[in-house]
Amino acid sequence: MRANVWSGRNTVQVENVPDPKILNDRDAIVKITSTAICGSDLHLYDGYVPTMERGDILGHEFMGEVVEVGKGVGKLHVGDRVVVPFPIACGDCWACRHELYSVCENSNPNAGMAEKMFGHSTAGIFGYSHLTGGYAGGQAEYARVPFADVGPIKIEDDLPDEQVLFLSDIFPTGYMGAEFCEIQGGEVIAVFGAGPVGQFAIASAVMLGAERIIAIDQYAYRLDMARNKAGATDVINFAEDPDIVEQLKELTGGRGPDAVIDAVGMEAAHGHGVVHAVDRVKQAARSESDRGHALRDAILACRPGGIVSVIGVYGGLLDKFPSGAFMNKGLTMKSGQCHVQRYLAPLYEHIRNGDxxxxxxxxxxxxxxxxxNGYETFKHKQDECVKVVLKP
Amino acid sequence: MKLHAAITVLRPRDEVQRLWQDPALHPRYLDEIDARVTFDPAPGDRGTEIHVTLEHDAPGGKVGKAVAKVRGAMPRAKAMDELRRFKQRVETGVIVRSDGSPEGERAERKLDQRPAQPLHENELAEAGAS
Known part of the structure; x- marks a missing residue:
């Protein structure tokens, strides 16, 4: 089959590779009909995530048709149309039983590697470095899906691929980021990053009843989408004025937003001044892997007693964490790779209802x-790019 | 010098102890290295803790300890592999395999990953996955 593989920093290429096979009774093989490039694929593309190998098939947002099932698979059948969640979860461990699917205790066969980096292993993830298992990804014609009864959701109606594809990652991820904010009604929520995940965090905050949602980005076209499509009430373009914290105070009568969502992660671009210079030097020397401007500003901007929701991806270490602001303002931080399996059914229902x-x-x-080309266009925000869908 | 490895399996203690003795599941490597294994109930609904202690002959002094630590690194990593496989098979019924680590968790594979793309036919049997 043909597949998009990583072949070194800032290089991917489409190659012929063997077709996937059933390796376990609980596997299924899916023929992919739509697959997307995720912002977190750019972390791999750039070489900011360690443990990549030349030839790794990328991609963790995909859907398609089941073409083969192992004999331990009961719920899926050949011919089913499915969307596949990006975290691989066994459904049987303590974490899965508590709906903490992205920290499944069994699905990463390189757990020993992850323990060295993170203290503990997290779930396996499709096409997302060897630290999360070394699984072939979904930017390909076919993919092997382990624990096929636990992850994939069947799409029973004739909604087009593009309306359900993002159940695989960015819609639930944005939704979880908004859910972390404990919205009761009447809140002001600031969302750093108007990329695809930020757009869904905004749209989800609207669905959950936030009163005002402030989108923050440096690209006017993304802020336009945030306001016109996702439902942001205010926008901050930091290309025009880099002092985001001060602008957020102005927009909230000095209070600060009730909750702040970091939908940027280690790709943050808005740093300036001495701290930014230190980051650049340390990153060049690979002694600091994460650029943390979004997280630092989120902590400084959030109102005392508020919530900082971190759904942007970080992979390593960060300097200049504002621990004083975090502690003295009494903030709560919530974070995680999305527990996608938890959100599939309710969010599919929202799509079917036309919400x-x-x-x-x-x-x-x-x-x-x-x-x-898709990676280059997306990475450099050319041609007003927000989201690239690939058709195998 | 003692090295320790531990894992928690989501099953009651009597069931874990019974499955541990099942020849199809029993981690043989731990017999080879003469490890001491104990089973304790975990708090609340968390299952059973399996604790493995590996004894290492260590010559005296700081240097001796350092040598033993390096020499013990591989046995400890392999003991963890065995514990993870046992947990996977008890909890999920399968050994978890990826394209990069087709045999499942294996210490020797950590620095020798396959690319994350499907296996060729001739690799399947070798990985024990056909």
Whole structure:
């Protein structure tokens, strides 16, 4: 089959590789009909995540048709149309039983590697370095899906791929970020990053009843989407004025937002001044892996007693963590890779009810063979790119 | 010098102890290295803790300890592999395999990962996955 593989820093290419096979009774093979490039794929592309190997198939947002099932699979059948969640979860361990699917205790066969980095292992993830298992990803014609009874959700109606594809990651991820904010009604929520996950965090905060939602980005076209499609009430373009914390205070009568969502992670671009210079030097020397401007500003901007919700991806270590602000303001921080399996059924229902049409983020549609162009366009925000969908 | 490895399995203690003796599941490597194994109930609904203690002959002094630590690193990592496989098979019924680690968790694989792309036919049997 053909697949998009990582072949070194800032390089991907579409190659012929063997077709996937059933390796376990609980596996299924899915013929992929749509697959997307995620912002977190850029962390791998850039080389900010260790444990990548040349030839790794990328991609963790995909859907398609079941073409083969192992003999231990009961719920899925050949011909079923499914969306596959990005974390691989066994469904049987203590974490899965408590709906903490992205920290499944069994699905990462490189747990020993992850323990060295993070203290504990987290779940396996498709196409997302060897630290999360070394699983082939979904930017390909076919994928092997382990624990097929636990993850994939069957799509029973004729909604087009683009309306349900993002159940695999970015819609639930944004939703979990908004849910962390404990919205009761009347809150002001600030969302750092108007990329695809930020757009869904905004749209989810609207669904959960926030009164005002402030989108923060440096690209006017993304802020336009946030306001016109996702439902942001205010926007801050830090390309025009870099002092985000001060602007958030102005917009909230000096209080600060009740909760702040970091939908940026280690790709943060808005740093300035001495701290930014220190980050750049340390990153060049690979002694600091995460650029943390979004997280630092989120902590400084959040109102005392508020919540900082971290759904942007971090992979390593960060300097200049504002621990004084975090502690003295009495903030709560919540974080995690999304427990996608927990959100699939309710969010699918929202789509079916017409509460949201997630396809609003799609700006680019390309054949799988053009994946390398897709990565470049997305990385450099060319052509007003927000989300690239690939068709195998 | 003692090295320790531990894992928690989501089953009651009597069931874990019974399955531990099942020849199909029993981690043989731990017999080879003469490890001491104990089973304790975990708090609340968390199952059973399996504790493995590996004894290492260590010559005296700081240097001796350092040598033993390095020499013990591989046995400890392999003991953890065995514990993880046991947990996977008891909790999920399968050994978890990826393209990068097709045999499942294996200390020797950590620095020798396959690329994350599907196996060729001839690799399947070798990985014990066919």
């Amino acid at each position: 949201i049409d997630p396809s609003f983020v799609v700006t680019h549609r390309l054949p799988l063979g053009e994946a390398p």
